[in-house]
Amino acid sequence: MSIRRVVTNIPVGTSEEAGADAAVLRANADFYGLLGFEEVMNHGWIMTLASPTHPAAQVSIMTADLTGPVAPDVSVEVEDVDAVHAAVVRSGAEVVYGPQDEEWGVRRFFVRDPNGRVINVLTHR
Numbered sequence: 001m002s003i004r005r006v007v008t009n010i011p012v013g014t015s016e017e018a019g020a021d022a023a024v025l026r027a028n029a030d031f032y033g034l035l036g037f038e039e040v041m042n043h044g045w046i047m048t049l050a051s052p053t054h055p056a057a058q059v060s061i062m063t064a065d066l067t068g069p070v071a072p073d074v075s076v077e078v079e080d081v082d083a084v085h086a087a088v089v090r091s092g093a094e095v096v097y098g099p100q101d102e103e104w105g106v107r108r109f110f111v112r113d114p115n116g117r118v119i120n121v122l123t124h125r
Contacts, residue, residue, distance in 0.1 A: 001078060001087070002078065002079035002080075004077040005056040005058060006074065007048065007059065007060050007075040007076075008059055009046075009061075009062045009074060009120070010028070010062065011062055011063075021045060021063045024061075025042065025047045032059060037051060038050060043066070046061070046063070046066075068096075068098075068110055069097055069110075071118075072118040073117040073118055074120065076120070077122050077123065077124070078122070078123060081108060081122055082107075085099050085109050088109075093112065094111065095109055096111060096112055097109060101125070106122045106124055107122065108120055
């Protein structure tokens with residue numbers, strides 16, 4: 001199985017105020033910009049920032065997960081999500097969500113690791 005990238009998902013709280021998610025995401029983009037990260041994706045609920053010189057070096061800021069039951073702690077992009085899902089199921093690990101084809105162009109599932117952390121395993125379609 002081939003891993004393409006690993007991205008930490010930083011959960012951020014927001015208030016119920018209009019525009020709060022956008023303000024929180026912008027504040028994080030500004031802060032991580034100081035470290036050299038640039039925005040490469042923003043869906044309004046998750047924003048991914050990447051190194052311009054090493055594009056696989058990424059961090060995501062997440063207010064909530066749009067379709068999943070929980071916000072995952074880490075995202076792992078793999079070459080074949082269905083093969084990884086089959087291996088996870090055979091292992092007896094707890095699948096928390098999916099597999100699911102998402103409208104933003106990924107197929108993914110969530111699995112709980114031995115420490116209770118939720119891992120988002122995905123492949124771009």
